[in-house]
Amino acid sequence: MNCDEARLLIGADPGVTTTALEEHLRGCAACAGFHRETRALDADIRRALEHPPDLARSRAAVRPPAWRQWALAASVALAAFVALGVWVLRPSDTLAREVVAHVQSEPESWLATEHVTAAGIEHALRGAGVQLAITSERIRYAQSCWFRGHYVPHLVLETARGQVTVLLLRHEHVSARRAFHEAGMSGVIVPAERGSIAVLARGGGDIDDIARAMQRDVRWLPGNP
Amino acid sequence: MRPDLVRFAHWLARDRAIAEDIVQEALLRAWRSREALKDPSAARAWLLTIVRREHARLYERKRLELVSLDEVMETQASPQPAEPDGNLFALRHAIMRLPIEYREPLLLQVVGGLSTEEIARELALSGTAVLTRLFRARNKLRVICGLTPAPDGAPDAAVAGRESTP
Numbered sequence: 594m595n596c597d598e599a600r601l602l603i604g605a606d607p608g609v610t611t612t613a614l615e616e617h618l619r620g621c622a623a624c625a626g627f628h629r630e631t632r633a634l635d636a637d638i639r640r641a642l643e644h645p646p647d648l649a650r651s652r653a654a655v656r657p658p659a660w661r662q663w664a665l666a667a668s669v670a671l672a673a674f675v676a677l678g679v680w681v682l683r684p685s686d687t688l689a690r691e692v693v694a695h696v697q698s699e700p701e702s703w704l705a706t707e708h709v710t711a712a713g714i715e716h717a718l719r720g721a722g723v724q725l726a727i728t729s730e731r732i733r734y735a736q737s738c739w740f741r742g743h744y745v746p747h748l749v750l751e752t753a754r755g756q757v758t759v760l761l762l763r764h765e766h767v768s769a770r771r772a773f774h775e776a777g778m779s780g781v782i783v784p785a786e787r788g789s790i791a792v793l794a795r796g797g798g799d800i801d802d803i804a805r806a807m808q809r810d811v812r813w814l815p816g817n818p
Numbered sequence: 819m820r821p822d823l824v825r826f827a828h829w830l831a832r833d834r835a836i837a838e839d840i841v842q843e844a845l846l847r848a849w850r851s852r853e854a855l856k857d858p859s860a861a862r863a864w865l866l867t868i869v870r871r872e873h874a875r876l877y878e879r880k881r882l883e884l885v886s887l888d889e890v891m892e893t894q895a896s897p898q899p900a901e902p903d904g905n906l907f908a909l910r911h912a913i914m915r916l917p918i919e920y921r922e923p924l925l926l927q928v929v930g931g932l933s934t935e936e937i938a939r940e941l942a943l944s945g946t947a948v949l950t951r952l953f954r955a956r957n958k959l960r961v962i963c964g965l966t967p968a969p970d971g972a973p974d975a976a977v978a979g980r981e982s983t984p
Contacts, residue, residue: 600968604953606927606934630965631956635928638959641909642928645828 599624607635688741688765689773689782692791695740695747696758697776702749703756703795705733717746722787723761724812734758741765750803754794757803761811763788770804787813819862820845823869826929829921830873832914844872866930867940870922905963912962920955923948 594617602614607628618625696702709717709732717735718725723746725732733756734749746761762782767789771782780793783804790811792804820841827837827844848855848868855864913921926932926940938948957967 597969601949601953604956604968605949606952607956627968631960634956634960634963634965637906637909637963638913638924638956639928641906641913642825642829642925644910645825645832645834646910646914 596621596624600627603628603631607631688762688767689771689780689791690775691741692760692780692782692793693773693775693778695738695760696778696793699736699738699747702734702736702747702758705749708732708751709735717748720744721746721761722763722814722816724814726810726812752803754798754800754803756795757800758791758793759807760791760793761785761788762791763813765789770801783808785811785813819865822929823865826866826925827869827873829913829925829929830870830918831876836876840869840872840876844868847872862930863932863936863940866926866932870940908962909959912959916955916958920951920958923951924955927952 594613596617599614599617599621602609602611603624618628708730711729714725714729714732714735717737719737721737721744727750731751732748733751734747736747737744738747738760740747740760740762741764743764745763746759748759748761750757750759762785765782765788767782767784769784773780773782774797778793778795779797779800780791781800781804782789782791785808790804790807792800792807794800794803823841823844824837827840828834831837831840844865848865855861913924916924923937923941926937927934932940934945934948934952937943937952938945941948943951953968960967
């Protein structure tokens with residue numbers, strides 16, 4: 594065994610012992626010194642390998658590039674914006690949610706193209722204690738629907754922004770306007786002279802003007818039907 | 819055994835959290851394929867193999883965030899307060915910096931306790947190639963520790979490419 598072979602063996606595995614290597618080390622002081630050094634180094638390597646450096650701690654200390662900080666800030670702002678949007682547009686309470694559910698349960702209401710007859714309107718309004726100052730040509734759907742323990746008029750009106758659903762909720766009181774957006778519908782519930790009025794439209798857009806018109810065009814009869 | 823596997827995975831992946839994930843997944847795979855382990859005395863090498871493959875699979879599955887070690891070293895320009903020996907500190911980071919082809923056989927030998935022949939089988943290399951890689955790994959670490967490197971007479975071909983075990 595020559596010195597190169599001996600050092601290759603020692604460097605590869607300082608703990609290795611072969612007859613040929615031992616014989617070479619007895620006769621070569623330089624390789625014997627190399628052997629001692631390498632064994633000491635190997636002891637250090639073993640100690641070093643006991644505990645890997647905590648790079649996670651180091652990574653926390655590494656300052657991220659500026660663009661990453663901006664991206665992080667932007668993502669936080671976006672998340673806050675989305676959360677705010679969800680909060681603002683959420684169904685304001687169970688009343689709004691139930692209005693949406695009711696309209697979803699009558700999908701055919703959106704499909705009517707013919708106006709409702711006077712008799713049909715009268716039937717829908719019967720027992721609700723309301724009169725409408727709306728011409729029947731604008732009413733595409735009119736039913737008296739069971740909602741929260743009462744029969745309420747469920748109307749679909751033809752408006753400048755398309756068909757709009759209106760529920761006249763004599764027994765549901767709200768203190769202020771509540772807007773919501775759910776299931777692809779925009780809605781608003783506004784206080785009325787007696788109870789409230791729910792207005793829904795498919796898609797987005799402003800329906801406050803329609804809600805205001807309904808507040809004006811619905812006449813609530815006295816008494817408690 | 820599990821701490822050794824985590825340590826091995828940690829040195830491979832250079833990240834403690836990833837190492838824990840790798841070992842968890844590896845142990846799960848090992849349990850599922852426990853029938854494949856014929857010789858219980860080979861369990862250690864068998865588990866190390868699964869950890870290695872899981873580590874490789876992890877990098878195939880998703881592109882992990884790469885961290886510049888130079889950047890990391892700059893932030894750790896001095897040993898941590900709990901680190902009493904600056905030499906060990908330098909050594910640890912030198913091992914981290916070793917290219918994977920040198921780091922891996924060293925880890926298999928020192929942490930895994932595998933023989934040269936077992937490492938050769940594990941890495942699909944010739945015995946000579948393994949000796950050369952281990953020699954060069956230690957030679958690089960010698961320099962870090964202020965020792966004179968040994969003349970490198972090892973055949974380059976053994977390091978440059980993978981060779982089948984003879």
